[in-house]
Amino acid sequence: MSKNMMSKNKTSGASVSRRGFLRNAVKGSAAAAAAACTTVVAAPPEANALQRPPKPLPPDAVGLLYDSTLCIGCKACVTACKEVNHMPPDVGAAQQGWNAGGGDKPIYDSPVELSAKTLNVIKAYSHGTGATKDAAENGFAFIKRQCLHCADPSCVSVCPVSAMTKDAKTGIVNHDPSACIGCRYCVLSCPFGVPKYDYNDAFGEIKKCQLCKQQLAKNELPGCADVCPTGATLFGRTEDLKAEAKRRTALKVGEYTHYPRGDIAGKVGGPRSGHEKLVEAAYQTHIYGEKELGGTQCLAVSAVPFDKLNLPTNVPENGYPTLSEGIQHTLYAGMIAPATVFAGLAYLAHRNTKNHTDE
Amino acid sequence: MSSQAHEHQPLGGRVLTLPFLICAALVAVAGVILFQRYTQGLAAASNLNDGYPWGIWVAIDVVIGSAFGCAGYVIALLCYILNRGEYHPLVRPAVLASLFGYGLAGLAVLVDLGRYWNFYHMMLPWYAQPNSVMLEVGLCVATYTLVLVVEFAPAFLERFGIEGLRAKLNRVLWVFIALGVLLPTMHQSSLGTMMVIVGHKLSPLWQSQMLPVFFLLTAILMGFAIVVWESVMASLNFRRPMETPVLSKLAGLMLVVASLFVVLRFVDLIVRGQIGQIFGGPQSGWFVAEMVLMISGLALLIPKANRNRSRALFLSASLLLAAGILYRLNVYLIGFTPAVGPWHYFPSVKEIMVTVGVFALEIALYLLFVKKLPVMHAVHPEHG
Secondary structure (H helix, E strand, O other): OOHHHHHHHHHHHOOHHHHHHHHHHHHHHHHHHHHHHHHHHHOOHHHOOOOOOOOOOOOOOEEEEEEOOOOOOOOHHHHHHHHHHOOOOOOOHHHHHHHOOOOOOOOOOOOOOOEOOEOOEEEEEEOOOOOEEOOOOOEEEEEEEOOOOEOOOHHHHHOOOOOEEEOOOOOOEEEOOOOOOOOOHHHHHOOOOOOEEOOOOOOOOEEOOOOOHHHHHOOOOOHHHHHOOOOOEEEEEHHHHHHHHHHHHOOOOOOEEEEOOOEOOOOOOOOOOOEEEEOOOOOOOOOEOOOHHHOEOOEEEOOOOOOOOOOOOOOOOOOOHHHHHHHHHHHOHHHHHHHHHHHHHHHHHHHHHHHOOOO | OOOHHHOEEOOOOOOOOHHHHHHHHHHHHHHHHHHHHHHHOHHHOOOOOOOOOOOHHHHHHHHHHHHHOOHHHHHHHHHHHOOOHHHHHHHHHHHHHHHHHHHHHHHHHHHHOOOHHHHHHHHOHHHOOOOOHHHHHHHHHHHHHHHHHHHHHHHHHHHOOOHHHHHHHHHHHHHHHHHHHHHHHHHHHHHHHOOHHHHHHEOOOOOOOOHHHHHHHHHHHHHHHHHHHHHHHHHHHOOOOOOHHHHHHHHHHHHHHHHHHHHHHHHHHHHOOOHHHHOOOOOHHHHHHHHHHHHHHHHOOOOHHHHHOHHHHHHHHHHHHHHHHHHHHHHHHHOEOOOOOOOOOOOOHHHHHHHHHHHHHHHHHHHHHHHHOOOEEOOOHHHO
16 A cells, blocks of 8 residues: 555544444435335325326317228328328338339338338238238228327427427427437337437438328318328317217217218318218227327227237326426426535535645 | 645556557547448448337447446545545546546437437527426536536646646635536436336336436446446556555445345335246346346455455456446346337447447547546555
């Protein structure tokens, strides 16, 4: 041991009480952490002290109701979405060989999943022989994927630069690429896997459905709802859509019923005639988006359970931001705790650096 | 203590040694890959995708790299807040390691950001989104990097003989020391809070409201472990005497923190009703690996005699570091499953080489600094 080090030891070793302080500090923080652990974790989810209240839907929130039993898989909505939003074609991996385009050769748009080029996609479930529509066994069913426009969106909660925002009136979740830093925390956090980034572009952007807000501003329908021939995608106020979803899930097989098209209220995009149809497959009682993670403005009904349609089920009824923001707001409420800790640290550092002649 | 100015001294010696040149070559390789990344997009250099938008550049370079940078945090805490003067010789090397750990974590963020030219929006109040945990982490890390520069400035000023400024800085250094303890406490815990919002996508083995506590504990533990590790490495490579007496005290603290981590991990799993997940649940092998590393690392330190053996100290510090690394990797990558699948991610060779390049740059700069600046505690030849 060097002489220097020994002299250091001697000077500070004189204060034996400091050792006691250190030991007590460690013991104290251990006890505090253990106490925090048991109180916080032991609390049942609904009475979690750290959770902030969930955010309600704006009263005039708008969205879509997708009815899987009405969907015929024509993908007109996928094409309309591309046109209205000026999105490029997305060639699936299997089609790359003969469908890669180039020059003025036409390219067949064949997206299989949401991507930075595809804001809306129809996917198919199939099982066994795949003979019967809307049957989980030996059948098939369609599902439409696009942003669900959450009441309490994770993507808005995580965005450090307010690039992702929720419209106070319509509730539409918007993205502003000019503010975005491209951290992709929204991509990571979305419980439904919606926002996407273009990894093949040196200046890639985050892309997601914004419910064709530019169309709505002209009193026109979102592209998908506008072209849907069967009314499988229906536009409207979320409250109206929820009531319609409840009506449908209560229908019995063999009932003859009316299905509207376009805007459920007949205002946006002008009035359209609906159609009458027999209910051929029994609806699930589950309305997807009614309760999932604080509720979403876009809803779905189906005859096939939603877990089979590759949607996350078994998720909590409160959005994840209620917890993450709750933790953060508790620790940093009014910046009181950090300020207090800083005051204590500054006092100790000030006192103790006087003892150390250097640094 | 009579000659304060010579308390620290540059190690001297050749700069262009073989390890330095190897590091420089690795940095150059990373530079070529980064050219592709900036001209062709993230996919040209990585396997990042929309299922796994965060890969090793976030999990290793930033989340684990910043924990490597916690040496300065824990040593400042011990030396100046708890007034344990015997840790004084460890301050400058620790602050230097932290400066590089954090500085390069910040650099790695710019590699990963998809719209990096907008990064300064994080600092502009009119873009701020106060609910974002990432905003808090970003601002905290940026401020802390500046604090580290100030904390390391005395070594610079001493080397270039700028005594007037040095004396002035010394009078206000306590403010920066206090900040240098507060800020890592905030952002290291928040690195855990950041993954709370991914909810069900993180395996119940790791998803917990206790994430901020576990991240703070691993930051402190890895801070201690990296100090021990670096000290032993420096003693071996620069033929300096072992700092074992000081290190053995750190070992006692490592034992306390590691034990606390393990106990709280199990309490948390039991209280959440997820303890069954450790027996054959998905990814349970990674949990077991994490615990085996942690428990074997702390078990080595239980016999007091081992805390005075540099070999045992080194092995234990290595195991505990590995445990901390694996815990953070589990939370950010291995335990994560995208919402709507299937997606796959394993880092590409180019992606790995960029991470290697970042750490090589850190080592190369560290070697350069300790040779040219008064970082290491002076060793008197008659005792050496």
